Amino acid sequence: MTATGAPYRRGPFQEGDRVQLTDPKGRMHTITLVPGKQFHTHRGHVAHDDLIGSPDGVTVTNTSGTEYLALRPLLSDYVMSMPRGAAVVYPKDAGQVVTMADIFPGATVVEAGVGSGALSMSLLRAVGDTGRVLSFERREDFADIAQANARSFFGTDHPAWTVTVGDLVEALPEAVEPGEVDRVVLDMLAPWECLGVVADALTPGGVLICYVATATQLSKVAEAMRDHGTFTEPAAWESLQRGWHLEGLAVRPQHRMHGHTGFLISTRRLAPGVRPPDRKRRPGRGYSAQEEDPGTGTPEQPPGADDAEWTPEAVGERVSSPKRVRKLARGVVPPSPR
Numbered sequence: 001m002t003a004t005g006a007p008y009r010r011g012p013f014q015e016g017d018r019v020q021l022t023d024p025k026g027r028m029h030t031i032t033l034v035p036g037k038q039f040h041t042h043r044g045h046v047a048h049d050d051l052i053g054s055p056d057g058v059t060v061t062n063t064s065g066t067e068y069l070a071l072r073p074l075l076s077d078y079v080m081s082m083p084r085g086a087a088v089v090y091p092k093d094a095g096q097v098v099t100m101a102d103i104f105p106g107a108t109v110v111e112a113g114v115g116s117g118a119l120s121m122s123l124l125r126a127v128g129d130t131g132r133v134l135s136f137e138r139r140e141d142f143a144d145i146a147q148a149n150a151r152s153f154f155g156t157d158h159p160a161w162t163v164t165v166g167d168l169v170e171a172l173p174e175a176v177e178p179g180e181v182d183r184v185v186l187d188m189l190a191p192w193e194c195l196g197v198v199a200d201a202l203t204p205g206g207v208l209i210c211y212v213a214t215a216t217q218l219s220k221v222a223e224a225m226r227d228h229g230t231f232t233e234p235a236a237w238e239s240l241q242r243g244w245h246l247e248g249l250a251v252r253p254q255h256r257m258h259g260h261t262g263f264l265i266s267t268r269r270l271a272p273g274v275r276p277p278d279r280k281r282r283p284g285r286g287y288s289a290q291e292e293d294p295g296t297g298t299p300e301q302p303p304g305a306d307d308a309e310w311t312p313e314a315v316g317e318r319v320s321s322p323k324r325v326r327k328l329a330r331g332v333v334p335p336s337p338r
């Protein structure tokens with residue numbers, strides 16, 4: 001069996017398979033098939049033996065007549081229900097990481113931290129059995145949970161995965177040769193602390209992608225990427241996923257959604273000794289009070305730096321000219337006296 005064997009197993013359900021049972025109200029329960037065992041709810045039970053030998057996608061009826069749909073869980077189902085040490089990267093963001101960081105079969109990928117292992121599993125799927133995912137996690141207890149989760153999903157230890165317990169900054173230089181890594185994925189509180197070791201490990205043209213939860217982290221890591229001088233201009237985005245309710249004529253967005261998960265920011269490693277090209281877009285006018293670089297005429301620090309002046313222009317707000325404001329004021333009808 002390949003490492004990816006269990007979730008890709010085709011054919012009838014077998015002993016040891018995970019099966020997701022969905023009841024008529026859409027409630028899901030995940031069971032692991034054991035001969036002779038039963039799945040109980042307060043309204044009857046289903047015998048595992050009724051599922052073993054049946055094809056994926058059957059329905060099964062419990063002892064009180066409730067019908068369940070039985071399917072092998074997808075990776076996206078599994079990560080949302082598996083035990084969590086730390087918050088997981090949601091499937092919508094894991095999909096973005098895999099595509100936008102261009103994780104390819106056979107790639108060497110560095111990941112930190114591992115947390116619960118959700119993102120690790122998407123990375124392992126994308127690199128396949130011939131690639132390498134070198135994951136680093138400070139907390140041994142989290143690394144243990146993540147490895148157990150992945151083992152349970154893949155049915156065995158994935159041959160492409162190495163988990164190292166330790167801080168990425170100390171452990172990465174010992175684990176890889178300079179320039180050996182194709183892609184780096186960081187999901188941690190302070191990714192800016194790791195840029196030096198990441199730049200050393202990445203191959204020229206290699207991709208670094210960071211997942212951060214707050215705008216303050218996003219700003220800090222963007223500035224650190226620019227300041228480091230070995231990366232291309234970063235690009236940042238978030239993705240919102242809004243489910244739709246599909247019932248008769250009531251086809252509309254669902255009322256509830258996860259309004260926020262995190263931001264992604266990506267950049268690429270420049271060739272050794274190459275400086276990032278000057279940016280043509282100038283920061284807002286309010287920023288010109290800063291000291292300027294005599295060579296380029298642009299402020300030495302871009303907006304968002306710690307000592308930047310907080311003006312409407314510097315944060316990109318459109319500001320009406322004093323002339324326009326005076327004109328608007330003349331046109332305003334004064335409040336009538338009370």
Ligand SMILES: C[S@@+](CC[C@H](N)C(=O)[O-])C[C@H]1O[C@@H](n2cnc3c(N)ncnc32)[C@H](O)[C@@H]1O
Nearest residue numbers: 086089113115116117118119137138167168188
């Ligand atoms: C939000 S969790 C990662 C969740 C994971 N991506 C997932 O999908 O399950 C962040 C993890 O990064 C770890 N961490 C933070 N800084 C680290 C560092 N410098 N080196 C290694 N691990 C780090 C933390 O211990 C924590 O477990």
